[in-house]
Amino acid sequence: MxxxxxxxxxxxxxxxxxxxxxxxxxxxxxxxxxxxxxxxxxxxxxxxxxxxxxxxxxxxxKPGIKRGDFTPEEDETIIKLHAQLGNRWATIAQHFPRRTDQEIKNYWHAHLKKRLPKTRIDPTMTTGGSSSSSTTVTAGGTKTDTECAKQQPSEPKTQRSATALLLNKLATRVTQCVGPPRPFNGNGTFFHLFPGCTAPQSSDNNNITDSLTTPESGNANDEGVLNDIMACEFSSLSCFDELNNWQNNNESVVPGAIQVANHTDSTTVNYHEGLWDDDAIDDHMIFDTVRSLGFYDSNLFSSSDDSP
DNA sequence: AATCGTCACAACCGCCTTTCG
DNA sequence: CCGAAAGGCGGTTGTGACGAT
The missing domain is CATH 1.10.10 (Arc Repressor Mutant, subunit A)
Structure with a gap:
């Protein structure tokens, strides 16, 4: 046109x-x-x-816009959200009612990006918010099934933190399906996406990865883990109805229905634990994201083979 | 004092999605 | 359903301030 x-x-x-x-x-x-x-x-x-x-x-x-004077708490939140969402500034800005995406974006480039080497977040992997992504947001801020099932654009073959990439991909997919995360609960984990989900204990983390092929050893291939998880494709994710159901009737969906109960493999868990040694992102974010996806896709973690 | 480099911020640009007739 | 208009988003650029040389 x-x-x-x-x-x-x-x-x-x-x-x-x-x-x-x-x-x-x-x-x-x-x-x-x-x-x-x-x-x-x-x-x-x-x-x-x-x-x-x-x-x-x-x-x-516009009245009510707050400019300048970012607090350390705001800094931290922006960093965490950026790690989850990538350059989706408008989504990030939703967590700051009086800030604009423009200001957050500028502030990121001027100040926060410089901190990345310390937090081991690869600045080249901020592709989650690419304008080329194609999503459909309904009036409720959620996505349709069709949109949820869409393939993500393939990532360029560059050296980057595969774990960070994985995290962003998962976060992007979750966000596409259910809208932006609600405000942090204080420890930066993802389970707040789904009210009622509790923070996973370390033992819970061991229950997640059975449907994923696991690395051969502790020195596992980042790409392998990433591809394994993404290979699940989430294409059968029927988030829209479930989400609406959840949001409209919070009592109708029981958090305990998360389909991870029968899985015990912990290799991938240990693998990820070796990568995140700072406070900015921890592997709970990955686990909670995967777990949250599992919450909406009962097939994702319910089978030991690699078909969703 | 003049020049240069860096930084921070404001603004623009292009592309995409949504809305509406 | 189609196409144009409008709105929105993210990337990039322009520019002034400021410090170093």
Missing amino acids: RRTPSCTSDGLKKGAWTPEEDQKLISYVQKHGEGGWRSLPQNAGLQRCGKSCRFRWTNYL
């Missing part, structure tokens, strides 16, 4: 906004409300493109 350009450059001003322009925009939006951005500049007497107006309003002029 051919699109008309969102901004024509004919006589339109670019660059920093002046206080006068800001005031025009504020006055107009306060009077007429948000929306109709393409016609707004003409109606408001601004020599800007509508997109620029929307951007200026959304990120700087």
Whole structure:
């Protein structure tokens, strides 16, 4: 489909906004409300493109926006969310009601990214939020079955932390299916996605990986583990109905129904434990993610063969 | 004082999805 | 169902401030 350009450059001003322009925009939006951005500049007497107006309003002029002065707690949360979600700034920003995705994104690039070497998060693996990803979000913030079952774009063959990649892929898939994680419970784990799920104990972790082929030894191949888990494909994930059921009737789904009970292999668990030795991400995030997926896909962990 | 490099932030651009007639 | 318009998102660039040389 051919699109008309969102901004024509004919006589339109670019660059920093002046206080006068800001005031025009504020006055107009306060009077007429948000929306109709393409016609707004003409109606408001601004020599800007509508997109620029929307951007200026959304990120700087809108009442209630908090700017600057990120707290250490916010820093930590951003880092953790980024590890889970990748560059999905809009999703990350949902955890900060008064922050904008734009500011978080800039803050990440200016400050937080530099901390990555310390936390051993590979900065090259932040592909979870690629704009090329194709997802459909319903009004409730969830995804349809069809969308959940879609293949993820194949990752480029680059050297990166496969565990981090795995974590992001899983997080991406979970998020595509059930929407963004709810606020952290304090230890950064994933089970908060599903109210009622309890934090896994170490013994619980040993029950997860039976349906996954396990590494040959402690020096396992990252890609092997990653591929094994992703090979499950989650294509039969029927998250939409279950999620709605869960959200609409929280008592109708029992957390204990998580389909991991009969599995005892711990090789992969030990393998992952060797990789995460910092506080930013721990293997619980992986386990909780996998476990949460298992919660919605009873086939995922219920069979010892590798067919979901 | 002048130049250069770095950093932080604001803004733009292109692509995608959603909405609506 | 189709296509155009609108909205949204993430990547990238532009630019001013500031410090080092």
